[in-house]
Amino acid sequence: MSEFVAQRVTRTYVQNVKAPPEQIFPLFCPVRQTEWLDGWEYEMVYSKSGFAEEGCVFKSRSIGDKDAVWVISKHDPESFIIEFVRVAPQRWIGKVYMELERRPGFTNVYVTYRFTALNEEGNAFINGYTEKHFIAFMKWWERSINYFLKYGKKLKKPRPGRK
Numbered sequence: 001m002s003e004f005v006a007q008r009v010t011r012t013y014v015q016n017v018k019a020p021p022e023q024i025f026p027l028f029c030p031v032r033q034t035e036w037l038d039g040w041e042y043e044m045v046y047s048k049s050g051f052a053e054e055g056c057v058f059k060s061r062s063i064g065d066k067d068a069v070w071v072i073s074k075h076d077p078e079s080f081i082i083e084f085v086r087v088a089p090q091r092w093i094g095k096v097y098m099e100l101e102r103r104p105g106f107t108n109v110y111v112t113y114r115f116t117a118l119n120e121e122g123n124a125f126i127n128g129y130t131e132k133h134f135i136a137f138m139k140w141w142e143r144s145i146n147y148f149l150k151y152g153k154k155l156k157k158p159r160p161g162r163k
Contacts (some may be wrong), residue, residue, distance in 0.1 A: 008116045013138035015109040019149045021080040021100040024107055026051075027145060028082050028098060030070070032060040036148035036162040038157040039143065045069075052082065092122035111138060 013041035029052030080100035
């Protein structure tokens, strides 16, 4: 038996979103996320309502997760808390916890990602999931949702050759 030692990483960021929590919270949904996050692709597996809810299961095919499976483990629209369990089979398991806090004229969105490796391939993923990478992703996400809330359309990700 090998001497595998699982790596774990936790990254936290606070987004500043210029809208009230009631307007923002429904956008943290696999379906609604397609409205505001360029490059987001998903496949709904199970949802009674067709949208985010506790027990909702979906797969993502973007942002480096060709086969990630997500489960919404907590969905509390009254307290503005949502939590996802995210699994990349045979590589890693993650938890994404988000809590929205109303502030005068904006909302703080506290986002915490925690990944635990399931094998050496998972360890390689975790070792590459740097603070710099995470912050860049969170800032892109923050710009994207603020752009959508202001203009009602998706902010396009810069791509080579695109003007």
